[in-house]
Amino acid sequence: MRIFVVILLHMHNRKNYICTECNHCSIRQDSIFDALNPEEVTQLEKEKSHLVFNYGELIFKEGQFPSGMYIVTKGKVKVSKFGFEGREQIMRFAKEGDILGYRAMVSEEQYSCSALAVTETQLCFVSRKFINQAIRNNPDLGFNFMKLFARDLKIAEEKSLQLAQKTVRERVAESILILAEVYGLEKDNSTLKIILKRDEIASIAGTVRETATRFLSEFCDDNIIIMDGKKIKILDINRLSKKANSSF
């Protein structure tokens, strides 16, 4: 009986899929693929495949060899590395329009991060072969890739600076700001649109669960945020930014 329900759900998702043709796909138009001409878009449409992942499913795993890359069309994805003793470090979050796995694809190496769906997620997969050919035909696509790399590299270096020089309190505050920045807020204009475990918030900030919990409690006591289970509501973003010592 349950299986049947799952199938229905799946069909429902497929019906809801927003990106049936690349031609009019707003996600493509807002992505690095804005550089493609109509003919190239047609080829992309033939070439790409469409994938659905449920909450908690692994999209790719550190150590696997990539054969292409993904563009997120719906949902939220957590990208993380696992350090000594398997401790997770969250590197970034991806959402609609973001590109995943292109670093490993370009360097023709194993994935250096894992990607996990943190909501139901839909992606288009495009093969390395297609990308390489497309860049050769259309240098603007190459430039777009380079700009994407440049942006991500800047973010990664900024992250190093923060990890090296900020206190844990600042990093926990910053983590909430990052989540608000990436995924935005509910209609109430204060509740984070993503739900994470304390573990995961700790992994963004580069600390342990207990310590993250303590600082979150502190921010609650200070009336800077309110927590309702795993939901986080930002009451005073200015004071939160101050706690983070942040540029947001």
Place this chain on the structure above:
Amino acid sequence: MRIFVVILLHMHNRKNYICTECNHCSIRQDSIFDALNPEEVTQLEKEKSHLVFNYGELIFKEGQFPSGMYIVTKGKVKVSKFGFEGREQIMRFAKEGDILGYRAMVSEEQYSCSALAVTETQLCFVSRKFINQAIRNNPDLGFNFMKLFARDLKIAEEKSLQLAQKTVRERVAESILILAEVYGLEKDNSTLKIILKRDEIASIAGTVRETATRFLSEFCDDNIIIMDGKKIKILDINRLSKKANSSF
């Protein structure tokens, strides 16, 4: 009198300059510019300019706008960001053959790091305009850039993981290994080829001078390294790797 000596020294350096013509320049051949055809090399040779920096001189500074990028032909360069209250965080070191400032050039933004010569350093400067044109003419150059980006992005993410999850002791040990990796060892096969202040070693490891000093002293007491002033000699690289909990 002293000024005269400096001038002589300078002439000496110019005579010693190894990269007079790009055509046979081994640094070019081992770099992303290996993709250029003879005609493109000729253009590069006309276009590029050659610069010399002394110890301690700034090559570019966080916040400036780039108009091109640099390739190091001789010397050692420290690339760092300055965090809250001006505390330095060393992001990486560059040497012969390494490319500097290309991230900011590509994203057409301000430099996000500063680059400082830590020995006498020579560089070739190439304008953004030339690079853009060259990539359009020759997609392989674009692919080389992308691979360079991919490599640097991977290193940056690895750095974040280390900063987030390793202890300071491990990071200090790792810093010495990184310096050995990047700049190599003297003929004695144990002394680091670069001389840094304690402050700077601390900035690589993401800690403060006193703490870095203490761990270096500890490694000395353990007969893992020997320090003679600022010179560092590695006695037992295996045990140093163990201290770093490292993959080197």
Place this chain on the structure above:
DNA sequence: ACTATAGTGTGATAAAAATCACAGTGTATT
């Protein structure tokens, strides 16, 4: 509705790292 099970909050304690203070050392300048 009832168990498992996974996740959370918090006190107590230990460990790690930063800060402060200051003496000592080396190095460049006059």
Place this chain on the structure above:
DNA sequence: AATACACTGTGATTTTTATCACACTATAGT
């Protein structure tokens, strides 16, 4: 040779953070 200045080493102390322990809460599966 004397002075100034930048750099270094180290003890004492404080602050920050991790670890351990355990009770409590929510949630999914039966």
